[in-house]
Each structure stands twice: as C-alpha cells, then as structure tokens.
Amino acid sequence: ASAVQMLITAGILEEIQAAIEAKADVKSKVSSNDTTAGYLNGKLIAGTGITLTENNDGADETLSVINDDKGSTAISTHEITYDHSGLHNQNTDTILQKIQNLVAPSQTVSAESVASVYSSFYDCQIFLADKTGTLDSVKLWLDRNTLNLGSYGDFEVTIRTLDGGGKPSSTILGTSTVAKADMPASGADAEVTFNFSGVNVVAGTSYAIVCRQEADAGDGTNSYGTYGDGSSPSYVNGSYGFSIDSGASWTLRADRDLYFIVTITGTQGQENIDIINNGEIKNNITVVAGKTIDGRDISADGSQLDVAYAHSQVTTGNPHSITLTDLSTYDHKDLQNLQGG
Structure with missing residues (x-):
C-alpha cells in the first residue's frame, strides 16, 4: 500500500x-x-x-x-518588484528651494542708445521678481536730448502688471517721477534712480517698468534717451518693449534690453531660498533661542558647553588638578591644556 x-x-x-x-x-x-x-x-x-x-x-x-515557470525544479515562484528610484533621501530632498533659481532683476550694460521717450512714445522693460516683498527702487540709464526744458515733461516710471500676452497692462502698482531739471543732459547720460513706496511684488511673477514723459509731453526734438544693450542682451527673464500709442499696444523685442536695476526688499518668511539642496546646507541658518533638535538647544546661546559637562576646580590639593565630569567634550589638545601640559 x-x-x-x-x-x-x-x-x-x-x-x-x-x-x-x-x-x-x-x-x-x-x-x-x-x-x-x-x-x-x-x-x-x-x-x-x-x-x-x-x-x-x-x-x-x-x-x-x-504561475510563470522559473526553472525546472520550481513548483511555485512569485516575484514582487519595487521601484525605489522616486523615493526621497537626504541627497535629493530640497527644502525651501528658490523658485526657478531666480536671479536679481538687472541688466547693467549701458553702452548703446535704445530709444527715445516723448509724447505717445513709451519704453518698457519686462522683469521677473526674485523675491516676495516690496519694490523699493528702479535704476535706469538716461539722458535729455536738449536744454529746452520748457518743452519737456518730467520723466515718469510706473511699475505695471502684465496682460495675458505678457505685455504691460493698464494696472499701475506704483509711480515715481524725476524732475526734468534733474535729468542728465545730452552727452552726459547717467544712471537715474526712481524710488517707490508700497509696491508689492511676488517672487516668480513678471512685471513691467514703463517709461514716459509726464502728461505725454515732448516731441521728436525734446525727448529723453534710454540706454542699454542693443546687440547681445543677456537678461533671460524679460525683454524690452515700446509703444507708439501711449501704451494702448506694445511691441516686445528680444534683441535688446534696457539698462535697469530693480531693488526688492523681501518680506520675512516669504523669501524663497535654498536652505538644504542635494544634502548640502546652502545658506546660514539663524535659530531662535531655546529651539531644539532632538531636545538639544541649537541656538547660539544653547550651543555653548552644556552646564552638565562643565569642569570644576578642586578646592584643595594641587591647584592644577581639575575634575572633568565628561571627557567627551574635550579633544586631546584641550586635555593637555587642562592638565597643565
């Protein structure tokens, strides 16, 4: 059987x-x-x-x-495959990384004449804000063509949002004006600063610097000149533009940029910066007093030698004799010094 x-x-x-x-x-x-x-x-x-x-x-x-046969001796074989390629680790995690690796909005080549600003002829420069905060100032390279101040208007700069086509809109966030008498004369072109107040911008958002003569004054003879890079512009986050109908329509040109420097003060807690990127600390970190990691105070005051590990002077016997409650806080050189070595 x-x-x-x-x-x-x-x-x-x-x-x-x-x-x-x-x-x-x-x-x-x-x-x-x-x-x-x-x-x-x-x-x-x-x-x-x-x-x-x-x-x-x-x-x-x-x-x-x-069951797929996995060999002549296999009775039953099951395979489970895991794809770990998308998992985060300390070498790939990014904390508070900059949006699009933003750079300060500026283009500082001023060698070439770009255009004339007068009457209905406006100039503009598109830029990308690198911080969330307030726009404090814009610097441009300009001059005034003639000495006949009576035919000029003051030079006006506005900060505007963009329309759906990426061109200056009619929405003005702030205005700054420099008096015509304070503008550089012809042949003495120079940097001119326009200060702003209360202009809020958002990191990663594009805006327009729009230039015109106040009240659309001036004419072809009594005009302001704008300067910049008219042959090999290097600013990649925006372009130059002009209007011949007082800003009703705009033409953008990728082959030139105005000279411009935009200053933005970031709002605390709103700036986008690299703190840790690819496992490396990219910026200084300030820690509020009393804040801890795993119970250890990492602030400037807390990083001093812990009281529990402090050394004490023996009151009797050899005056160089020192008792250490924890040797782990000292390196070899420290111990030599403490022992009178």
Whole structure:
C-alpha cells in the first residue's frame, strides 16, 4: 500500500509540474460557499493572472493563479518588484528651494542708445521678481536730448502688471517721477534712480517698468534717451518693449534690453531660498533661542558647553588638578591644556 501511495503521489506531482511548465492555471478551492462578484470574505480578489470562479450555485468556489515557470525544479515562484528610484533621501530632498533659481532683476550694460521717450512714445522693460516683498527702487540709464526744458515733461516710471500676452497692462502698482531739471543732459547720460513706496511684488511673477514723459509731453526734438544693450542682451527673464500709442499696444523685442536695476526688499518668511539642496546646507541658518533638535538647544546661546559637562576646580590639593565630569567634550589638545601640559 505504501508503494502504491508513493506512485500516486509522484503522479500528482508530475501533473502539477507539467501544468506549471506549460504555464497553465493551477486552481485551489477557496470557499465552500457562493461569493459576491469579485469579493471573497469581503476582500476584493483581482490582479494579473488571478481568476475567482463565481457560479452562484452553492458549490465550491476556486481561485486560479497563473504561475510563470522559473526553472525546472520550481513548483511555485512569485516575484514582487519595487521601484525605489522616486523615493526621497537626504541627497535629493530640497527644502525651501528658490523658485526657478531666480536671479536679481538687472541688466547693467549701458553702452548703446535704445530709444527715445516723448509724447505717445513709451519704453518698457519686462522683469521677473526674485523675491516676495516690496519694490523699493528702479535704476535706469538716461539722458535729455536738449536744454529746452520748457518743452519737456518730467520723466515718469510706473511699475505695471502684465496682460495675458505678457505685455504691460493698464494696472499701475506704483509711480515715481524725476524732475526734468534733474535729468542728465545730452552727452552726459547717467544712471537715474526712481524710488517707490508700497509696491508689492511676488517672487516668480513678471512685471513691467514703463517709461514716459509726464502728461505725454515732448516731441521728436525734446525727448529723453534710454540706454542699454542693443546687440547681445543677456537678461533671460524679460525683454524690452515700446509703444507708439501711449501704451494702448506694445511691441516686445528680444534683441535688446534696457539698462535697469530693480531693488526688492523681501518680506520675512516669504523669501524663497535654498536652505538644504542635494544634502548640502546652502545658506546660514539663524535659530531662535531655546529651539531644539532632538531636545538639544541649537541656538547660539544653547550651543555653548552644556552646564552638565562643565569642569570644576578642586578646592584643595594641587591647584592644577581639575575634575572633568565628561571627557567627551574635550579633544586631546584641550586635555593637555587642562592638565597643565
């Protein structure tokens, strides 16, 4: 009887092995009751190569799982693959990274004449704010063509939002004016500063510097000159533009930029800076007194030698004898000094 059982068992194993090698379905009874469609004991049964029979006839239910043959001796092999490539680690995490690696908005080449500003002829320069805060000033390189001040208007600069086409809109965030008498004369072009107050800007948002003569004064003879880079502009976050109809429409030109320097004071807590990028500390970190990491005070005051590890002078015996409560806070050189070495 024992030999017969062994032959039967061997025959069953051969059948199972043959089924696996042929990548056939192997079925096993999983329930003696009917099951709700797709569910077994309240759990969804699904997946590639998995089939749960559901005849709703009161008979046994079976689960079929397709096994791929992984070798001649394999009876059942299951493989689970994990893709770890997208996981964060200390070398890839970025904390408070700058938006688009923003740079201070400026272009400081002033060697070439760009255009004339008078009457309905306006100039503009598009720029990208590098901080969230208040725009304090704009510097431009300018001159006045003639000495006939009576025919001029003061030089006016406005900061504007952009329309849907990336051109100056009619929305003015702030205005600054320099009197015509204070403008550099022809042949003496120079940097002129326009100060602003209450102009709020957002990091990563583009704005326009718009130049005109106040009240659209002046004419082709009595005009202001703007200067910048008219041949190889290097500012990549904006471009120069002009209008011949008092700002009703604009033409942008990528082949030139005005000379300009925009100063923005960032609002505390709103600046976007790299603190940790690719596992490296990129900026100084100031810690408020009493703040801790894992219970250890890391502020400037707290980083001093802990009181618990301080050394004390022995009051009797050798005056150079010192008792250390914890040697781990001193290096070898410190110990030599403490021992009178």
